[in-house]
Amino acid sequence: MKTKLLYAAGLVLVALSFTSCEETCKVCQQNTYVSGTLENEGSPAEYCGTELIKIEATPDFVLGSSTTKWECD
DSSP: OHHHHHHHHHHHHHHHHOOOOOOOEEEEEEEEEETTEEEEEOOOEEEEHHHHHHHHHOOOEEETTEEEEEEEO
16 A cells, blocks of 8 residues: 555656747747838747747848848847
């Protein structure tokens, strides 16, 4: 009887020690600035995991005085 209770208690402790794997998510949008002034604001959308990493690794696109970049909160 004691071994069954000890086994059950151990099983409960092991189950409680596992945490869920939550992905990191952020809301991002692509914005265009002309001479430092916000000219065009993209639609915000939520990105998670590898999609978010890809967006955050995307370099700014500069064409003359215009800069288009991803911004995430």
